[in-house]
Amino acid sequence: MHKVTFDFGVALSEEHHVELLVADVSLARALFEGVPAARLLSRVQLARDESDQAAWDAWLARTISGGEDLERLQRAIARHARQALDEGPIEAENTTVAALLFGFFSNESDDASLAETFGRKIRGPREHLVRACAFYDGRLATGGDVRVPMLEACIRLATVASAGPWSHDRMLDAASQVAATELGIQWKAAEQCLFPVDFHAGPEHARMVRLDRTSLDPLVARDPRELAGAIARAERSPSGPDSPRSRVRLDTFLADLSSLLQHRGALVLAVPVIDPEVDPPVPSSPPSDRPSNIPLDWSQPSLAESIAESIEAGQTSLARLRNLVGRGGEPALDAIGAEMLRATHHPVANVMFAEILARSGRPRDVIRLVTHFAIASDPPVAARALSVCSAPELPSVLRAWLEAMLPTDGAVAPIGPDPHTSSAARLTACVASLEPYPHLYQAVKTLLLRVSDRPPPRAE
Numbered sequence: 001m002h003k004v005t006f007d008f009g010v011a012l013s014e015e016h017h018v019e020l021l022v023a024d025v026s027l028a029r030a031l032f033e034g035v036p037a038a039r040l041l042s043r044v045q046l047a048r049d050e051s052d053q054a055a056w057d058a059w060l061a062r063t064i065s066g067g068e069d070l071e072r073l074q075r076a077i078a079r080h081a082r083q084a085l086d087e088g089p090i091e092a093e094n095t096t097v098a099a100l101l102f103g104f105f106s107n108e109s110d111d112a113s114l115a116e117t118f119g120r121k122i123r124g125p126r127e128h129l130v131r132a133c134a135f136y137d138g139r140l141a142t143g144g145d146v147r148v149p150m151l152e153a154c155i156r157l158a159t160v161a162s163a164g165p166w167s168h169d170r171m172l173d174a175a176s177q178v179a180a181t182e183l184g185i186q187w188k189a190a191e192q193c194l195f196p197v198d199f200h201a202g203p204e205h206a207r208m209v210r211l212d213r214t215s216l217d218p219l220v221a222r223d224p225r226e227l228a229g230a231i232a233r234a235e236r237s238p239s240g241p242d243s244p245r246s247r248v249r250l251d252t253f254l255a256d257l258s259s260l261l262q263h264r265g266a267l268v269l270a271v272p273v274i275d276p277e278v279d280p281p282v283p284s285s286p287p288s289d290r291p292s293n294i295p296l297d298w299s300q301p302s303l304a305e306s307i308a309e310s311i312e313a314g315q316t317s318l319a320r321l322r323n324l325v326g327r328g329g330e331p332a333l334d335a336i337g338a339e340m341l342r343a344t345h346h347p348v349a350n351v352m353f354a355e356i357l358a359r360s361g362r363p364r365d366v367i368r369l370v371t372h373f374a375i376a377s378d379p380p381v382a383a384r385a386l387s388v389c390s391a392p393e394l395p396s397v398l399r400a401w402l403e404a405m406l407p408t409d410g411a412v413a414p415i416g417p418d419p420h421t422s423s424a425a426r427l428t429a430c431v432a433s434l435e436p437y438p439h440l441y442q443a444v445k446t447l448l449l450r451v452s453d454r455p456p457p458r459a460e
Helices: 025-034 037-047 050-064 067-079 081-087 094-105 127-134 147-157 168-180 224-236 250-261 301-312 318-340 347-358 363-375 379-388 394-403 423-433 438-450
Strands: 017-023 159-167 208-211 266-270
Touching: 017 025, 017 147, 017 168, 017 250, 025 147, 037 067, 037 081, 037 094, 050 067, 050 094, 050 127, 067 081, 067 094, 094 127, 094 147, 147 159, 159 168, 159 250, 159 318, 168 250, 301 318, 301 347, 318 347, 318 363, 347 363, 347 379, 363 379, 363 394, 363 423, 379 423, 379 438, 394 423, 394 438, 423 438
Parallel strands: none
Antiparallel strands: 017 159, 017 266, 208 266
8 A cells, every 4th residue: 555654844743633724825824914913813702602701701811810911902802893893703722812812912012913023023922921822832932933833823713624633643544545546646745835935834843734735636526436436446455564444434534535625725734733721631752552632532421411511601612612523523523412402401502512513514413403403492593503504405304304393184283372382383483583594494484384373272
């Protein structure tokens, strides 16, 4: 089997996890060079919804340690709030936000961009701020080129799609299998570098590298039957001693890769960001046989419930939840999908779970989303999450589920006063909540013709 190594100028080893991103590099450069760091932070704050606002405020206060620095930041964020509202919210992990905070406090001007901050000799943040930011990204305190993590933060803000993360050796196995097929795949760094030439982005410092999409992009246009044949032939071929083929599902990897390549932008190989408050720490050398990034055990039923409880308490944000589920893969999606159907237990968490499942595209999640919508205590909120799902089968599944609330003999269902006891009243409320979403509303609105608008007769 063809052996692939990721010798792309990024220090990677078997201890690392890797992910693939598609990012708008031009936008990332614009954010880095031309947008005040305070405005980026204001847009990040805008992305934290009401249920997460208290946790965001508490995190800022804890990271900055209050005092004049916190007041200065809050004034700057407030001043940029109007423009942030026009430009739209940006979701970001705490590790990415820490890099923005480092840039903001590295300059005396509250309106400086990250590039302006590092275009001159900087005073640097106060020592306690350096320690706080370096807690999330140690490169901010190592004396290296801090522009590298700054630009990487902007690339994450400009990311439009991602796949993974996978363990380093698992990614190598999958890439080797793909390269060994007749698909003509080559894994190599792009000629156009991700970082400007004056950046000191050596292998020990950079955590991202741009990949060449030339041989990968044709995957999107290939006939699925041709891909299936190539996969079958690759799996029947004997594997080399250095490539344990059994550890990787090539069809799943190619499906994820093809889905990612449907988005336009630069293809980036990256080391995933780590939130030390959530993710287990990476052990220092010498390494052991134990993985350095130990995933949560999503097979434990109590895990999804405990995460839901922390969301209800304002201790876990939507961005952090997405990070946890993204690392957990399909077992994590299954766990939050099951917990989501306990509709009355965690209303805020259930909505977050639904928004994540809506983007998965798995058929089993379509069923769960429709079930959650049909039993949710607040149909308009559940409908908003449902509308995010782009699965083509969603309208037909939704109609079939709601139609099951009506009499099987085709009779008109009398509407009752209580949507919790009257299926017709429940159906009416569900259909009404879908009106803002035409592609769903058109599929179910005719069901209202089978609902009586007359109250049920009184018992004598």
